[in-house]
Amino acid sequence: xxxxxxxxxxxxxxxxxxxxxxxxxxxxxxxxxxxxxxxxxxxxxxxxxxxxxxxxxxxxxxxxxxxxxxxxxxxxxxxxxxxxxxxxxxxxxxxxxxxxxxxxxxxxxxxxxxxxxxxxxxxxxxxxxxxxxxxxxxxxxxxxxxxxxxxxxxxxxxxxxxxxxxxxxxxxxxxxxxxxxxxxxxxxxxxxxxxxxxxxxxxxxxxxxxxxxxxxxxxxxxxxxxxxxxxxxxxxxxxxxxxxxxxxxxxxxxxxxxxxxxxxxxxxxxxxxxxxxxxxxxxxxxxxxxxxxxxxxxxxxxxxxx
Amino acid sequence: xxxxxxxxxxxxxxxxxxxxxxxxxxxxxxxxxxxxxxxxxxxxxxxxxxxxxxxxxxxxxxxxxxxxxxxxxxxxxxxxxxxxxxxxxxxxxxxxxxxxxxxxxxxxxxxxxxxxxxxxxxxxxxxxxxxxxxxxxxxxxxxxxxxxxxxxxxxxxxxxxxxxxxxxxxxxxxxxxxxxxxxxxxxxxxxxxxxxxxxxxxxxxxxxxxxxxxxxxxxxxxxxxxxxxxxxxxxxxxxxxxxxxxxxxxxxxxxxxxxxxxxxxxxxxxxxxxxxxxxxxxxxxxxxxxxxxxxxxxxxxxxxxxxxxxxxxxxxxxxxxxxxxxxxxxxxxxxxxx
Amino acid sequence: xxxxxxxxxxxxxxxxxxxxxxxxxxxxxxxxxxxxxxxxxxxxxxxxxxxxxxxxxxxxxxxxxxxxxxxxxxxxxxxxxxxxxxxxxxxxxxxxxxxxxxxxxxxxxxxxxxxxxxxxxxxxxxxxxxxxxxxxxxxxxxxxxxxxxxxxxxxxxxxxxxxxxxxxxxxxxxxxxxxxxxxxxxxxxxxxxxxxxxxxxxxxxxxxxxxxxxxxxxxxxxxxxxxxxxxxxxxxxxxxxxxxxxxxxxxxxxxxxxxxxxxxxxxxx
Numbered sequence: 001x002x003x004x005x006x007x008x009x010x011x012x013x014x015x016x017x018x019x020x021x022x023x024x025x026x027x028x029x030x031x032x033x034x035x036x037x038x039x040x041x042x043x044x045x046x047x048x049x050x051x052x053x054x055x056x057x058x059x060x061x062x063x064x065x066x067x068x069x070x071x072x073x074x075x076x077x078x079x080x081x082x083x084x085x086x087x088x089x090x091x092x093x094x095x096x097x098x099x100x101x102x103x104x105x106x107x108x109x110x111x112x113x114x115x116x117x118x119x120x121x122x123x124x125x126x127x128x129x130x131x132x133x134x135x136x137x138x139x140x141x142x143x144x145x146x147x148x149x150x151x152x153x154x155x156x157x158x159x160x161x162x163x164x165x166x167x168x169x170x171x172x173x174x175x176x177x178x179x180x181x182x183x184x185x186x187x188x189x190x191x192x193x194x195x196x197x198x199x200x201x202x203x204x205x206x207x208x209x210x211x212x213x214x215x216x217x218x219x220x221x222x223x224x225x226x227x228x229x230x231x232x233x234x235x236x237x238x239x240x241x242x243x244x245x246x247x248x249x250x251x252x253x254x255x256x257x258x259x260x261x262x263x264x265x266x267x268x269x270x271x272x273x274x275x276x277x278x279x280x281x282x283x284x285x286x287x288x289x290x291x292x293x294x295x296x297x298x299x300x301x302x303x304x305x306x
Numbered sequence: 307x308x309x310x311x312x313x314x315x316x317x318x319x320x321x322x323x324x325x326x327x328x329x330x331x332x333x334x335x336x337x338x339x340x341x342x343x344x345x346x347x348x349x350x351x352x353x354x355x356x357x358x359x360x361x362x363x364x365x366x367x368x369x370x371x372x373x374x375x376x377x378x379x380x381x382x383x384x385x386x387x388x389x390x391x392x393x394x395x396x397x398x399x400x401x402x403x404x405x406x407x408x409x410x411x412x413x414x415x416x417x418x419x420x421x422x423x424x425x426x427x428x429x430x431x432x433x434x435x436x437x438x439x440x441x442x443x444x445x446x447x448x449x450x451x452x453x454x455x456x457x458x459x460x461x462x463x464x465x466x467x468x469x470x471x472x473x474x475x476x477x478x479x480x481x482x483x484x485x486x487x488x489x490x491x492x493x494x495x496x497x498x499x500x501x502x503x504x505x506x507x508x509x510x511x512x513x514x515x516x517x518x519x520x521x522x523x524x525x526x527x528x529x530x531x532x533x534x535x536x537x538x539x540x541x542x543x544x545x546x547x548x549x550x551x552x553x554x555x556x557x558x559x560x561x562x563x564x565x566x567x568x569x570x571x572x573x574x575x576x577x578x579x580x581x582x583x584x585x586x587x588x589x590x591x592x593x594x595x596x597x598x599x600x601x602x603x604x605x606x607x608x609x610x611x612x613x614x615x616x617x618x619x620x621x622x623x624x625x626x627x628x629x630x631x632x633x634x635x636x637x638x639x640x641x642x643x644x
Numbered sequence: 645x646x647x648x649x650x651x652x653x654x655x656x657x658x659x660x661x662x663x664x665x666x667x668x669x670x671x672x673x674x675x676x677x678x679x680x681x682x683x684x685x686x687x688x689x690x691x692x693x694x695x696x697x698x699x700x701x702x703x704x705x706x707x708x709x710x711x712x713x714x715x716x717x718x719x720x721x722x723x724x725x726x727x728x729x730x731x732x733x734x735x736x737x738x739x740x741x742x743x744x745x746x747x748x749x750x751x752x753x754x755x756x757x758x759x760x761x762x763x764x765x766x767x768x769x770x771x772x773x774x775x776x777x778x779x780x781x782x783x784x785x786x787x788x789x790x791x792x793x794x795x796x797x798x799x800x801x802x803x804x805x806x807x808x809x810x811x812x813x814x815x816x817x818x819x820x821x822x823x824x825x826x827x828x829x830x831x832x833x834x835x836x837x838x839x840x841x842x843x844x845x846x847x848x849x850x851x852x853x854x855x856x857x858x859x860x861x862x863x864x865x866x867x868x869x870x871x872x873x874x875x876x877x878x879x880x881x882x883x884x885x886x887x888x889x890x891x892x893x894x895x896x897x898x899x900x901x902x903x904x905x906x907x908x909x910x911x912x913x
Contacts, residue, residue, distance in 0.1 A: 008380075011818035015378040016361060018738075021819075025734035029727040029790060030746065037753055037787050040764035047767045097662050104659030108651040117663070119899060124666045126895035128848045130864045131884045134871060135669035138676065145672065189666060239755070247757020250850065254871060263759050270855065276767060283763045287756060294755075359810050379813040392811035396829040405825075409816030457815065 048280035067281035087245040094192040102197040125190035180256030192237035199233025308371030316365035343514030385454035393438040400434030424456035538563035566609035574629030709866040717846040720785035728793030736801035762855030776858035789842035796838035840898040
């Protein structure tokens with residue numbers, strides 16, 4: 001075993017040096033993440049402190065806190081709050097719809113049906129996002145599926161009344177917050193179903209049996225055993241629905257009333273206005289909010305349920 | 307001629323804990339050497355150090371006289387049979403066995419021939435085409451053995467290879483392993499927590515406790531002349547009498563061990579050491595019965611033949627007299643404070 | 645194979661309604677692609693035709709976008725497979741200080757909204773004076789594709805008994821040969837699944853892409869632009885269906901490949 005091809009010699013040398021081997025493996029991906037990703041984040045935060053000359057539409061590379069002060073202005077604050085409100089509403093909607101689906105599949109099906117249903121929940125997640133958004137523009141349009149269905153079922157009046165309501169209503173379905181909320185819930189639903197499903201699956205059967213053995217009725221078992229144990233799953237799913245809504249700029253553009261969301265504001269500032277510093281400043285907002293949300297979700301055990 | 311394996315004051319630490327501490331021993335060529343001890347005693351760590359899966363924190367490991375302490379496993383003339391067999395699932399049985407030969411560059415035809423022969427040797431001839439998942443536990447164990455032996459290593463390491471098998475299969479495999487070792491003349495280093503297994507198969511046994519070796523000796527010596535309280539209690543059963551209580555018979559300040567089969571029931575015929583006590587339990591074990599007798603020197607375990615007739619009274623609560631030959635008291639090293 | 649008989653009907657109804665809700669829009673796109681109408685979003689569809697399929701394939705802009713998406717996806721997948729596998733090998737079983745932070749930082753590109761990654765990359769490219777184009781798009785995609793590959797590979801690695809690698813080394817293989825002959829075959833399907841997932845992810849990506857592309861248009865961007873062109877709706881429908889198939893089918897394949905090891909909890913984007 002004395003002759004050693006060069007590769008084997010390197011291998012033998014590395015065998016003793018665990019740390020070196022580790023960093024050789026970890027080096028390239030960390031370098032990429034560090035330089036490309038974290039570096040970009042830092043450069044963005046840095047540039048968010050640049051100024052912007054409204055007259056010449058040019059970025060002024062001097063450090064200033066003007067952008068951040070502007071964020072606290074009335075109209076900008078409105079944007080943030082509006083987006084936040086929708087994010088919360090979407091999260092609640094997804095949770096409400098996801099739980100029955102996840103619970104049904106987890107506890108009331110088995111075998112091939114169960115795997116088939118699980119796959120069928122996964123699949124829409126991977127169908128192109130833009131296709132789904134596009135599909136909804138067709139569905140909510142005048143003459144599209146929803147209007148046709150409401151006419152066919154004689155519910156046109158109810159639909160109109162719904163659209164009269166403040167906040168959620170609008171002049172038509174596709175320009176109402178209700179419509180927008182529908183699309184958001186639809187697009188993010190699988191992200192909520194999966195962690196909730198996993199959490200429900202993880203509740204050991206013998207706990208439910210013990211609960212029944214101790215005299216609890218199904219509804220009580222649900223409230224006192226299942227709900228608390230699966231809440232981390234809901235928290236985990238909420239991370240996705242919350243942060244995805246917070247940063248989205250395409251769906252608000254396509255559906256719903258006028259009025260900026262954080263995402264569309266960033267898009268406009270970046271695209272048409274060219275005010276990159278302000279766009280960056282606005283982008284920091286979701287980062288901070290999501291950071292806080294993550295810390296909160298962590299308390300509720302969401303990280304263990306991911 | 308240098309020993310096949312020699313450990314010189316080997317220590318392996320994990321942070322503040324020493325899994326193996328100051329261990330030294332030598333294994334001769336062609337010996338069947340066992341490392342015995344409870345779980346966590348360091349015997350498996352020692353095996354891994356010899357194989358090269360772990361490197362010692364301090365000390366040296368010599369293989370055939372050469373320092374192998376920092377060599378990776380693929381540069382040591384040692385092969386291992388793993389506790390979980392570690393058969394490669396994506397290869398056939400024959401390809402598994404041939405793996406070591408392939409790594410050494412042996413030609414395909416030669417590989418196949420030698421692997422087939424190795425399988426024959428472990429009574430699995432003709433099974434080469436199967437996948438490991440299609441075999442039973444006992445069969446997989448033999449494949450693991452063949453895979454190691456086909457490389458004709460100087461030393462074969464076995465890490466509790468029979469642990470997952472049921473009793474009858476285990477006993478059968480013990481006999482087979484022992485005869486295989488005699489046949490091939492390879493040095494075997496065998497790790498087990500089962501003392502009867504170690505006693506029945508080995509030329510010498512090293513008894514491990516908490517990272518140290520307490521005694522290295524042939525099985526009979528270990529049984530008849532244990533050196534420490536731990537060895538006396540771990541290898542077979544023993545009655546341990548503390549130093550102060552034993553003083554009256556030995557005149558020395560050392561604890562002693564007395565094997566249950568050396569204690570007789572009844573009045574001592576001469577001036578043998580004796581005591582008396584109350585019978586508190588009888589355990590019928592087939593050919594022998596174990597009596598538990600509460601005496602002034604502690605509860606003694608006594609082994610008596612189970613035949614009925616004019617045996618001692620086995621009524622619970624009865625008072626029994628016990629005696630034993632003086633030589634049956636084995637002096638042990640003083641117990642260290644824990 | 646059946647659902648349990650004592651399922652409350654309300655639950656059953658809610659669940660199936662939810663599942664239908666998930667699929668109606670998708671199926672609708674499929675239906676519309678075959679619609680005869682020029683303003684092809686009226687419901688119910690007026691007729692059945694496949695002429696829009698050939699029309700779509702004749703469109704130069706569609707083919708250009710398709711080609712660009714494919715190239716970017718291929719490049720990003722390749723880079724992600726390399727980097728993700730390396731990271732997984734490093735983090736699967738070793739313990740070291742700072743491991744938690746590093747593991748978390750791998751998740752960031754997916755945890756933070758796409759718009760953050762998009763603006764961040766854009767600002768970095770601006771600062772470094774790199775003009776947007778194929779490479780910037782690919783770099784952006786690689787960054788979040790790494791995680792997908794990493795997740796798949798790490799899950800499989802953790803299920804690999806460490807004794808297998810030790811056995812290989814015991815029998816004479818050094819670390820590299822042991823990796824090639826024992827670890828890689830075991831990783832096989834997980835790697836493939838991760839690669840397919842990454843490809844699908846990249847192909848579908850729109851948010852980060854809009855910030856890292858110049859005038860280039862990937863297929864999703866093309867679709868987005870089409871949303872302001874009502875007259876082009878039939879072709880848009882066909883392309884939408886095509887994109888659906890191109891992303892969904894590989895994902896299905898990836899799921900099928902890893903079905904035995906499916907880690908139900910963490911397979912989301």
